[in-house]
Amino acid sequence: MTANNTSNISFTVNGEKFNNVNVPSRQHLADYLRSQGFTGTHLGCEQGACGACTIEMDGKAVRSCLVLASQANGSDLKTVEGFDDQMMEQVKQSFLKHNAFQCGFCSPGMLMTTKEILLSKKKLTRDEIRSEISGNYCRCTGYQSIVDAIEECINEIN
Amino acid sequence: MDDIKVNQNPKLGSIDRPNSYIGRSIPRQNAKKHLDGGGQFVDDLVLPRMVHVAFLRSPFAHAEIKSIDVKSAKQSDGVIDVFTAKEIDEVCKPWIGVLGHLGEMRSPEQSPLAKNIARWQGEPVAVVVANSRAQAEDALELIEVDWLEKDAQVDMETALDPNAVIIHPELGNNLFWTRTVNQGDVDKAFKEADAVVETTLDFARHTGVTLESRGIVADWNKAENKMTIYHNGQAPHMMQHIIAKHLDLNEGLVRIISRDVGGSFGIKVHVYPDEMAVTAISKKLGRPVKFIADRLESFTTDIHARCHKISGKLGVDKNGKILAMEIDDLSGIGPFSMYPRTSAIETNQVLNLSGAPYVIPNYKAVGTVVFQNKTPMCQYRAVGHPIAVAITEALIDKAAYKIEMDLDKIRKINFIPDNSYPNKSPSGVPLEDLSHQASMDKLLEIMDIKEIETKKKDDYEKGILSGYGVISMCEVTNPSPLFYGVGGAHISSQDGASIRLEGSGAIHLSSSITEQGQGTEAIMKQIAADQLGVKLESVRVTLGDTDATPYGGGTWASRGAGIGGEAVLKAARKLKDNILNIAAAIMQTDKDSLDIEDNNVIRKNGGEGISLQKLAETVYYRGHEIPKGTNPELLATASFLIEGIPFVFTNSAMGCQVSIDQDTGIIKINKFWAVEDCGTQINPKLVEEQIRGGVIQGIGGALFEECVYDDQGNMQNATMADYLVPMAYEMPDIIVDHVTTNSGRSIIGAKGAGEAGTGGAPAVIMNAINNALKQVGAEVISQPITPEKVLKALGKI
Numbered sequence: 001m002t003a004n005n006t007s008n009i010s011f012t013v014n015g016e017k018f019n020n021v022n023v024p025s026r027q028h029l030a031d032y033l034r035s036q037g038f039t040g041t042h043l044g045c046e047q048g049a050c051g052a053c054t055i056e057m058d059g060k061a062v063r064s065c066l067v068l069a070s071q072a073n074g075s076d077l078k079t080v081e082g083f084d085d086q087m088m089e090q091v092k093q094s095f096l097k098h099n100a101f102q103c104g105f106c107s108p109g110m111l112m113t114t115k116e117i118l119l120s121k122k123k124l125t126r127d128e129i130r131s132e133i134s135g136n137y138c139r140c141t142g143y144q145s146i147v148d149a150i151e152e153c154i155n156e157i158n
Numbered sequence: 159m160d161d162i163k164v165n166q167n168p169k170l171g172s173i174d175r176p177n178s179y180i181g182r183s184i185p186r187q188n189a190k191k192h193l194d195g196g197g198q199f200v201d202d203l204v205l206p207r208m209v210h211v212a213f214l215r216s217p218f219a220h221a222e223i224k225s226i227d228v229k230s231a232k233q234s235d236g237v238i239d240v241f242t243a244k245e246i247d248e249v250c251k252p253w254i255g256v257l258g259h260l261g262e263m264r265s266p267e268q269s270p271l272a273k274n275i276a277r278w279q280g281e282p283v284a285v286v287v288a289n290s291r292a293q294a295e296d297a298l299e300l301i302e303v304d305w306l307e308k309d310a311q312v313d314m315e316t317a318l319d320p321n322a323v324i325i326h327p328e329l330g331n332n333l334f335w336t337r338t339v340n341q342g343d344v345d346k347a348f349k350e351a352d353a354v355v356e357t358t359l360d361f362a363r364h365t366g367v368t369l370e371s372r373g374i375v376a377d378w379n380k381a382e383n384k385m386t387i388y389h390n391g392q393a394p395h396m397m398q399h400i401i402a403k404h405l406d407l408n409e410g411l412v413r414i415i416s417r418d419v420g421g422s423f424g425i426k427v428h429v430y431p432d433e434m435a436v437t438a439i440s441k442k443l444g445r446p447v448k449f450i451a452d453r454l455e456s457f458t459t460d461i462h463a464r465c466h467k468i469s470g471k472l473g474v475d476k477n478g479k480i481l482a483m484e485i486d487d488l489s490g491i492g493p494f495s496m497y498p499r500t501s502a503i504e505t506n507q508v509l510n511l512s513g514a515p516y517v518i519p520n521y522k523a524v525g526t527v528v529f530q531n532k533t534p535m536c537q538y539r540a541v542g543h544p545i546a547v548a549i550t551e552a553l554i555d556k557a558a559y560k561i562e563m564d565l566d567k568i569r570k571i572n573f574i575p576d577n578s579y580p581n582k583s584p585s586g587v588p589l590e591d592l593s594h595q596a597s598m599d600k601l602l603e604i605m606d607i608k609e610i611e612t613k614k615k616d617d618y619e620k621g622i623l624s625g626y627g628v629i630s631m632c633e634v635t636n637p638s639p640l641f642y643g644v645g646g647a648h649i650s651s652q653d654g655a656s657i658r659l660e661g662s663g664a665i666h667l668s669s670s671i672t673e674q675g676q677g678t679e680a681i682m683k684q685i686a687a688d689q690l691g692v693k694l695e696s697v698r699v700t701l702g703d704t705d706a707t708p709y710g711g712g713t714w715a716s717r718g719a720g721i722g723g724e725a726v727l728k729a730a731r732k733l734k735d736n737i738l739n740i741a742a743a744i745m746q747t748d749k750d751s752l753d754i755e756d757n758n759v760i761r762k763n764g765g766e767g768i769s770l771q772k773l774a775e776t777v778y779y780r781g782h783e784i785p786k787g788t789n790p791e792l793l794a795t796a797s798f799l800i801e802g803i804p805f806v807f808t809n810s811a812m813g814c815q816v817s818i819d820q821d822t823g824i825i826k827i828n829k830f831w832a833v834e835d836c837g838t839q840i841n842p843k844l845v846e847e848q849i850r851g852g853v854i855q856g857i858g859g860a861l862f863e864e865c866v867y868d869d870q871g872n873m874q875n876a877t878m879a880d881y882l883v884p885m886a887y888e889m890p891d892i893i894v895d896h897v898t899t900n901s902g903r904s905i906i907g908a909k910g911a912g913e914a915g916t917g918g919a920p921a922v923i924m925n926a927i928n929n930a931l932k933q934v935g936a937e938v939i940s941q942p943i944t945p946e947k948v949l950k951a952l953g954k955i
Contacts, residue, residue: 003235003296026292039202040195042420044369045453049878052369080195092193096185099847103675104192105369105420111193126891134887137878139369139421140675142854142915143886145847 007070013038014082023069029055029062032069033079040080040108044137051136054109055079061116080108087118091153100149102140110136114150121158126151167838167900167907170688176755177691179684180906183843186680187694197418200373200390201450208375208446209238211439212294213432214284214301215458216276219310219531219871220323223274223303226284230300234286236293240301241439242284243271249438251404253429255495257645263335263502265495266326270435275308277325277493278533279872280458282432287439287447310531310871314490315467317528325493325529332529334495335502339509339585342520344473347482351473355556360940361545361920363465364863366538367883370420371451372460374433376440384411387437390419392427392672393712398704399648400429400498401437416702419674423539423855425460426674427714429497432459457876462865463538465490466545468508472553478561478568482520483513483584485549489527492534498647501535502527507542507634513550514583514632515594515809516572521584531871539852541715543633543917544859548941551629551921555928565929566602566628570595573630576899583632588803591909593835593899594630597811600833600897601628605813617817618933624817624828625930627922635716635836635910636806636901638799652799653717654708655725657686657733659792661778663757663771665692667729668700670710671722676912677844678718682726684840685906689730690737691754692770708795716910719840720806721798724904728796736791740777741768743788798904806901808836810914812853816926820952823945825861825927827890832918835897836911845911846894852915853892858884860920864942 005025011018013033023032030053033041044050046065053064056078083092091114094100101107110133117124117132124132129150130143138146170180191197228240250270256263272283284301288294311323317332325332348354375388385407391397394414402409419426432449440447451459468487474480487508491501505525513521558568573594574581580590610626617624642649650670657667667686673679683697700706710725711717734754741759742749745768752759752767760767776783777790784790800806813831818824832849839845862882866874875881900907920941927948928937936951949955 003292024292034201038195039199040197042199042370043201044371045878047453047877047879050369080193083193083195092190095193096190099186099677099843101189101192101675102677102847102851103370103419103421104189104197105199107192108195127887130886130889134885137367137369137883137885139367139423139855139883140851141847142850142852142884142892143889144850144891147886147891 009073011072011075013077027069029067029069030064038079051109054112061112094149094152098145098149100146106138169905179688188679199418205446210291211449213282216281218307219279220308222306225304227302231297234297236289237297238287240286243273246270246438249441253497255497255500257500259645268494270431312871335527337525339523344482344484344520344522347520348473351481352476353560354473356471358469361464361466362864363462365462366423366425368421371456373450375448376437377446378440380444386413388415392422394704396649414704422674424537461536462533468549470549470553474557478563478571480518480572483518484522486524490530492532496536504542508546510585510587511546515630518584540913540917544920547631548921555925591899592809593897596897597833601811605831623930625926626815627925628813629922630811631918633808633914634805635808636720637715640804650711653710653722653725654797655729656795657729659774665697668707670708671718672702672713681840685726686730692757716912719908724798724906727906729794732794743785808909810834812918812922814922814926823948830890830892833895837900837909838907848911849915850892853919854884856916856919860923
């Protein structure tokens with residue numbers, strides 16, 4: 001494979017169709033999404049350790065820096081820009097109320113992880129919430145406010 | 159959110175009046191964009207004809223660059239050009255990281271790209287400019303450098319030995335800076351002491367690990383002779399000056415725009431060679447150039463922090479009264495002192511802050527700062543505090559154990575009394591408006607040491623080692639011109655605010671303080687709306703743009719609320735005065751009979767008022783309707799700076815309770831308490847989040863974080879999988895409480911709150927661990943306190 005190889009793929013992002021687009025074969029999905037203006041997906045480490053780039057791919061949370069853009073062929077993708085349903089709006093209000101973010105760089109990934117927690121319908125303890133978000137790095141908050149927000153969402157939404 | 163009412167500052171008026179926002183935990187109104195994916199970070203910016211760079215960085219800690227061949231790289235796909243030091247130096251003048259007010263500092267000239275010799279692994283050597291970052295990285299592989307690897311001076315402890323590798327031969331040795339403080343007569347006092355204790359502590363290097371890495375887009379517009387820089391920094395006006403100075407540009411035609419910043423913690427307040435190279439490249443090419451550090455670049459080129467070995471000695475009498483303290487600190491700063499703040503300030507603060515909460519009549523401190531072939535070290539959140547607080551509090555615990563006194567009691571005996579300010583620290587630094595006694599009392603009230611002692615005994619019987627610690631500390635905030643400006647650095651200690659009533663009736667505020675997520679915009683809005691008497695949502699805020707905000711220092715050393723906030727308060731009061739003067743003229747009444755509530759000028763005694771919208775429309779569009787001679791100015795500006803003292807200190811007391819697994823050496827922080835006295839809290843929730851975030855960063859330094867180097871100066875763990883940062887699972891909930899002693903330096907009375915957590919947590923955690931280990935005669939003295947070090951201390955490995 002050379003640097004110039006491309007793959008022809010089709011997929012959706014937040015419901016918008018991307019048909020027969022050529023993506024560089026070596027480009028990861030986060031870089032591709034950002035190049036298309038979905039800049040809410042952030043890159044912190046590009047090795048899957050920080051969780052900032054976590055998005056939804058066919059209903060599951062994935063690290064978009066560890067997925068090649070070409071692997072998204074046929075997938076439905078959802079980025080933070082598409083988190084606009086009633087449940088996620090409630091989650092956002094809870095994050096605001098508890099100040100569950102400061103700089104906002106980890107928030108898109110943290111919201112995706114929260115979404116997965118809520119969709120699992122599990123009643124988690126604070127320790128279990130901490131365990132669930134342990135793949136998402138936040139340097140600002142110290143996590144307590146994020147745990148507070150997610151705990152409140154679990155109680156109110158599930 | 160519960161509306162927490164903590165406003166105890168009579169200068170601000172009653173909290174029960176309409177539009178009283180100071181002292182309330184109001185969610186940040188500006189922040190939802192981040193949850194909608196709408197933040198605007200540097201890497202989100204795309205400009206026409208923008209190109210990208212990748213740096214060739216030294217793979218060696220110390221090596222001669224015998225030759226660089228860039229011919230093949232220049233032919234690579236998408237490459238615009240490749241530059242080495244020679245071409246960049248034509249555009250950008252070198253700098254020297256020294257200040258003039260702290261005695262002799264010796265650091266050599268530094269240029270954007272290494273010339274002839276590379277002095278740390280990661281130092282930029284050449285740079286590829288291409289249409290994409292990926293193409294620039296491809297071309298890096300085609301640059302051929304003929305390296306001659308040299309011996310590296312990695313260990314700071316041997317940096318001054320006669321056979322050390324001299325990193326800058328022109329300086330003769332590896333000494334950057336040294337300072338001695340000598341108050342009283344320590345030698346005599348130690349002889350008179352009933353008990354003398356000693357210890358030596360090690361603090362590893364760690365680094366900021368901001369989730370958003372450093373980034374810059376430089377855009378030279380040749381037609382206008384204007385340089386626009388989009389930069390995720392903390393001090394836009396400082397950068398404006400520096401870029402103009404070193405690129406020989408008209409300072410007024412350099413514009414720095416700092417939009418959203420993904421965390422900074424001091425990392426992003428320094429001048430970095432790669433960022434200066436990017437501005438030079440834009441000047442050369444006449445087009446926008448983007449550089450976003452990848453994580454490897456962050457670990458090897460963001461400034462590192464700490465890197466200290468400190469010895470201390472404390473003498474007390476039989477009643478626990480401290481007679482003398484002596485410290486000797488050694489710190490390694492890499493091969494250059496950072497520009498323009500220098501890499502001396504960390505050690506300077508260790509000397510200033512050690513022993514600071516206590517009456518210590520005899521105090522001696524020596525600080526030595528040396529060069530080494532590692533990443534440059536410089537100021538990071540809680541500059542010098544963790545070292546100063548840890549050595550002080552470790553010695554005090556040791557003294558308490560030796561004379562068999564309770565850990566809280568020995569502190570209470572020695573505190574500088576709350577009613578004795580203004581006072582001075584043992585090092586001679588002026589202190590005022592502090593409350594160590596009240597804060598410790600509050601801490602003991604919320605943490606219940608008796609219960610913890612009982613649990614400790616129970617745990618011990620079960621084979622668990624548990625322990626606790628309590629500490630007190632001073633926190634440097636709100637610095638004055640005596641911090642940097644006096645030493646010759648163009649770093650403003652003054653901040654400005656500009657506020658106006660617009661034609662629509664809305665309020666626009668701009669401030670020279672910047673936002674990195676702390677909530678600057680939110681608190682500025684709260685202050686402005688509170689002081690003017692308008693609804694919060696009618697205030698719009700502009701920050702982080704040298705063309706659009708008043709001149710000022712920016713955000714660092716916890717100065718936003720206390721200095722920038724006071725400027726906003728004063729500007730808002732001036733605007734209110736102007737508005738009421740105009741209203742009085744229009745309404746044909748006495749100004750003192752009027753006030754502003756909910757965006758309306760009201761008559762205090764009832765009767766018809768006038769809305770701010772209507773007043774603004776009258777002034778702006780129908781100015782002929784206002785009486786002649788009325789000042790029509792609906793714009794007010796104000797500035798503020800701290801005068802006469804170096805800093806406005808905040809104080810804090812912290813406690814924690816830990817348990818240790820004797821088989822694995824794993825430490826669990828079960829509980830953590832922090833009592834902070836930062837004066838007026840503009841938004842208590844945001845203050846608490848500063849403390850919590852700070853404590854967690856302190857826990858990172860105490861237990862996890864370390865830039866590990868081999869003996870050749872290669873960083874061994876420069877990835878986020880290998881460098882351990884605090885993640886949610888290991889972190890405790892933190893109980894935060896307050897004592898409020900307003901700063902007498904301002905109307906608003908606010909001090910800073912961003913440093914204490916990071917500055918105090920390493921000390922209290924280490925003390926708690928040693929309190930637990932003491933039961934089996936063990937001790938740890940090196941941070942991060944890893945399970946391996948605990949097991950070694952326990953004699954298990």
